[in-house]
Amino acid sequence: MAYLAAPLENLIEQLCGLPGIGPKSAQRIAFFLMSLPRADAVELARAIVEVKDKVRFCSICFNVSEGEQCAICTDARRDGTVICVVEEPRDVIAIERSGRFAGKYHVLGGAISPIDGVGPEQLRFKELIDRLKEGSVTELIAATNPNAEGEATALYLAQLVRPLGIKVTRIASGLPVGGDLEYADEVTLGRAMDGRREL
Numbered sequence: 001m002a003y004l005a006a007p008l009e010n011l012i013e014q015l016c017g018l019p020g021i022g023p024k025s026a027q028r029i030a031f032f033l034m035s036l037p038r039a040d041a042v043e044l045a046r047a048i049v050e051v052k053d054k055v056r057f058c059s060i061c062f063n064v065s066e067g068e069q070c071a072i073c074t075d076a077r078r079d080g081t082v083i084c085v086v087e088e089p090r091d092v093i094a095i096e097r098s099g100r101f102a103g104k105y106h107v108l109g110g111a112i113s114p115i116d117g118v119g120p121e122q123l124r125f126k127e128l129i130d131r132l133k134e135g136s137v138t139e140l141i142a143a144t145n146p147n148a149e150g151e152a153t154a155l156y157l158a159q160l161v162r163p164l165g166i167k168v169t170r171i172a173s174g175l176p177v178g179g180d181l182e183y184a185d186e187v188t189l190g191r192a193m194d195g196r197r198e199l
């Protein structure tokens with residue numbers, strides 16, 4: 001694309017690396033960004049840098065956080081006896097949106113997937129066990145995605161925790177099989193949460 005100005009070409013290239021953005025979308029977005037008032041463009045660039053500089057992972061649950069510990073872990077009104085175990089921070093957002101859960105979270109950082117070379121040791125199970133040893137947790141809700149990797153992860157979790165005498169439940173079916181939690185609507189996710197069963 002030698003006919004494009006080099007900075008524009010560079011921006012299109014950068015955008016092309018984003019999830020779900022192909023070359024055509026990248027071009028459309030790049031021209032849109034070019035049409036923005038300078039202040040808006042600076043604001044957007046600043047927001048990207050700020051996320052890199054200021055957002056990190058909570059030292060307890062590994063959700064995204066501005067401080068050492070996230071707003072959910074530090075909220076005394078939330079029930080510390082129930083922990084909802086999810087794959088990614090995006091899933092926390094989805095479950096929070098359902099409004100049916102008032103406990104705490106643990107973000108594993110993915111799901112067990114032998115094909116992709118992801119075993120339990122790559123996920124934050126050890127950190128979870130350390131949390132459970134403190135003794136106040138009575139139930140873990142396995143809210144991993146309703147696909148093969150998510151199911152395998154939920155089963156592994158149940159086996160891992162059984163010796164500790166902590167109940168492990170699985171969010172109910174009704175979620176689209178093979179799908180991602182983050183795409184489930186609030187009502188479906190709320191129902192799945194209410195209808196959870198012991199593993």
Ligand SMILES: [Zn+2]
Pocket residue numbers: 058059060061062063069070071072073074
């Ligand atoms: Zn946290």
